[in-house]
Amino acid sequence: MRMMIILPFIGIIERETTMNVQKKISLKDRYRILTRGLDWETSYQPMGKVFPDVGFEGIKIRNWDDFNDPFRLTMDAYWRFQAEKERKLYAVLDSFSQNNGQTAITDGRYVNTLKLFLTGISPDEYMAHRGFAHVGRQIPNAGLRISAQMQALDELRHAQTQIHTIGQYNKHFSGLHSFRRMHDRVWYLSVPKSFFDDAVTAGPFEYMVAIGFSFEYVLTNLLFVPFMSGAAYNGDMATVTFGFSAQSDEARHMTLGLEAIKFILEQHEDNVPIVQHWIDKWFWRGYRVLTLVAMMMDFMLPRRIMSWKDAWDIYFNDAGGALFGDLARYGITLPKYVDVPAKEVNRLSTEAWSIFYQYTHAAAFHTWLPTDQEMDWLSASYGPDWDRLYRPRFLHWRQMEKEGHRYYNNALPQLCQVCQIPMAFTEPDDPTRVAFRDTVYRGERYHFCSDGCKNIFDHEPEKYVQAWLPVHQIFQGNCGGASLDQVLDWYGIEKGVDNMDYAGSPDERTWKEWEAMRGRVAG
Amino acid sequence: MTIDIKTQVIQPKRQTFKHVADRLGGDRAASRYEEATFDLQPDVNFHYRPLWAPQFEQFDRRRTAIVMRDWYDLKDPRQYYYATYNIARARQQEAADSAMEMVERRRLLDVIPADWLETVRFCLLPLRHYEWGANLNNAAITAFGWGAALTAASCFAMGDRLGMAQLLGRIGLLLGGNTETALIAAKTRWVEDPAWQGLRRMVEDSFVTEDIFELFVAQNMAMDAMVLGLVHDHFGAECDRRGATAIPLLLGFAAEWREDNARWVDHVVRVAAAEGPENRALISRWAADWSARAADALAPVATHVLGTAGGARAMEDLGGRFAERMVRLGLA
């Protein structure tokens, strides 16, 4: 007659349950219960009002639960692993600073790559943090939201650890002291800034495709491996350490990007053309930003790791080929204009470095002409065309320097309305002709460096007409004044210290003093 | 014996970044927190309006009616940057893991009377959805707030609230005999049980609150004061009285975290309110409104757990302490 003692009976059953030898819950189940179980369908406020930003992009989701979490990290594990990584990293940074590790690099010129990184890339890590916070707020699925939130945390980590690492160089070298101010103002830094502003102002799905997939999966190796290997080859152990440490997060991010795009594609066939356009757009946008990396690899590293061309072959052609093979079954093809980088590959870095050489007075890092040995390396990497087309240019500039007439370009360049790089790239099929494209929109003519950038503009002219173009802004009087000195002040560039050639710079003096010191100690 | 170490003194040219030095009032050694936080958020020359909110800039001070001369006055008194934050939480989590292991190994849940165990399930486990709501709200503050001082700390709070939701989830697994039964029942309660609907309604209302600082006050100050106060102070004490000491033990991390978090929240509120009478009036109204709503919403849960008289006493106590806290923070 057990029914007569219902209450105690329930109690006994419960005690028995907790006293049973407990079966272990699998990783998958544990994650599902602790994470996926958290969400509920809101009813006091409609879901559409709670998650207002997931509708307008036209992406159709049949079932959010289909999202497959790539890494099943719960917060306890996240804290444990990340704390462990940070303990190791900061131990290295402390020792680097105690031992004046900055004196062990190959050459003082190397620091200019760090200037490019801290002013150009680290602020974008911060933007990635805010962008993923937005996705982590907006996506109505616990798994995707948490992965995005963890990435928001990670990206903050990257910004902060980069500041702490390169902060040691800031104590001794110029051009790093105002990286935040510069990022928002300096002409060439509007290239990476507008890239991330573009992504963050897009909807959450586009952001996932832009940053999670196109940037993290397709292009990130082209950004980080050259910088980190470059650091390793040039004796910068602090940067190597933060780089490797950050990469372990990137592996998680890449996987999230891939799972997110597969999820979107599997949900509805109408999503495919939308995603394809985003892939086209963000491939091209990312590739244009990587111009700065190409230049860094081929011209700025005192000890070279590999050419831009080799990096493109290994990290885009090989790895990207397998990836797009995987996505072919959804009807996704290689990005539009994917053939152009191959056509530009022999000259991209040279065209970029030439811009900075001419505008060295307006840059926050130092420039120099390649030595004979360096030119031999470039011609070995890029073939006889390089010798024919570009060696004469550098030799001519060298001659002008010798004669005391170092060449400066004092005219403000026209910028591409989309990527914002000065219009100096040449036609894909003719390296002797500068490429110009344009579109008339609402009675105004807009200029582009390439079909890729024009294509992006033509899809969303109302977005790209808003671009804050540094040269236009100078002409409009929004950059501190009309003279170069006033603009540099407004940029936060210290004249005669941060800008101009490496030869004769305070950085060079510092480096020579250290070399002399080393000589005395050794002697 | 003396050791002769050949050293070369290398004099740095500067101690820190210029924007940090400007805030410190001169070039001197800055803390890692300061270098990792000050002016980190871009504040000018945004390129494009957000497609999802064209009425605003990408980051926009007009996301709240609160006005600050300098949003970097809202510093985190704990001075968390990513490394120190994670290292602190990893240490606390380790202690929580030991506590959980001890409860399991020594079967401390088995000595809890069955009816009280059921009350524990009723009161504690639906709160993981409350924590999940707090996670969402702190993600919103991180996405839409102004200035890295506030938004970096809210990003850590976002992670914290997921951690707290998952801590409650793990307690739910223990209380369900390592199955998800208890958690499934708790979710049904959260969604359907009349006693929980006041709180769920309030949480859902907070999701659509547009003023980002109001959301901060509503979630991190007002609702948390009531909900976490009821759990850790009143429910926890009742557990002790009923021989369920394992429960406060399992909640140790959450209790410690609550104090850590409140230090940040109090500082932000105090500084923002001290900025001027308009701020003070707004924050005071938000704090009073949301805490009063939270008290009403929570009353049925308090009654269920502590009885009619006990529940009323608890809510009165929480209300009184909240009023004291408002005075302490300079709110009207």
Place this chain on the structure above:
Amino acid sequence: MSNVSITLHNNDEARGLIAAIQKDNPNSVSHVYPGMVKIDCPDRIVIFRESVELEIGRSWTVNEIHLSLISLAGNVDEDDDYFAIHWNH
């Protein structure tokens, strides 16, 4: 056929993990770079918890891979007992 790959720190902590991968994936090719090891393998790489534990002489959870991971290429599948990377085509 395309390669999948996993890149790990080349340090003492990852040594057992690397050895386990090499044993369990006989078709894999390892490339050693400063500070890191990149392991390529046609179509699929699998890491078994048991193999790693045998190498390092202590219990190991699959999640711990995050402490040694630098990069990977392929789709990820993980469970209590294994971590796998594969292509779907």
